[in-house]
Amino acid sequence: MTGPAHKPPSRDPAMVETIERSKLREVVADRLKNFILDENLSSGDRLPTETELAAKFGVSRLSLREATKSLEFLGIVEAKPGRGLTVGSVNMERVTEYLGFHPALHDVCPHELIDTRVLIEAGVIPHVARRMKQDGSIYDRLNTINADFNQARSLTRWVELDIAFHRELVCASGLSPLMAFTDLLAVFFRRFRESLKKAEWSDGINGHQEIIDALKAGRVRDAEHALRTHIECHRERMGLPPR
Structure with a gap:
């Protein structure tokens, strides 16, 4: 006689989505930092548009925007009206x-x-x-x-x-x-x-x-x-x- 089949614990879809989005944001942020280094860009240099970067990294514009927000906090990138994204100056205090x-x-x-x-x-x-x-x-x-x-x-x-x-x-x-x-x-x-x-x-x-x-x-x-x-x-x- 067999017992009841073990039912795997259910996963909260909202929590899974939050974790996956968080990991994706970190991956995209790392790719953008590497792009800046590989291209030897300096403070003030313009970056490709959001659309171009999203296509380059194979992600949505929303995912790219979430990644750039975290880098903006540290001053690595800056979003300026009319200029798009530029390389920033690292805010050491932050x-x-x-x-x-x-x-x-x-x-x-x-x-x-x-x-x-x-x-x-x-x-x-x-x-x-x-x-x-x-x-x-x-x-x-x-x-x-x-x-x-x-x-x-x-x-x-x-x-x-x-x-x-x-x-x-x-x-x-x-x-x-x-x-x-x-x-x-x-x-x-x-x-x-x-x-x-x-x-x-x-x-x-x-x-x-x-x-x-x-x-x-x-x-x-x-x-x-x-x-x-x-x-x-x-x-x-x-x-x-x-x-």
Whole structure:
């Protein structure tokens, strides 16, 4: 005697369509990015019309339009009235805003987050030192932010000031492509909030001061060492195993 035949679970047509459309949008967006690279197009260059691109990629104009919308958000393409689609300039602020909330970043190994911060911030130190010689206001801005720590009465305010200090440090390098990525500091501080609770805040203030005083004196190696020590102290506070 046989039992009732197993009935496969039904699929919600609306959900299937949503998933398939999402995948199609990503495929078309990838093809359009590759087209821009293969044709060696630059910012401001015109792209083929929607009809031409849809035919080239073998999709409907609606699917193409959905793909271009996602690329417009990042500034990769622009839709201008009367001009159609053109190659845009990547909006780094939008990119980092997107990355900052991407779940994958929240699963990154804590050691990797620390190493990334050290790599970026230690890398800008020589540039900051050179620019500080020509512009004394850089030291004044960093010093003012650090002095404000003495008035902080909550962890939230402390985190705000710490992000502001390190963002200003990177921006003081004058390396504009890196400036947008300072917003990723927020990801770091969300992950290491418990570490900050355990911190001796006076050590943080002293660490900042050591960095900026060494920069002002032109002692680049001392500034780099102080910065590495300042960032890497999170390993011990978080109870991370040694590298």
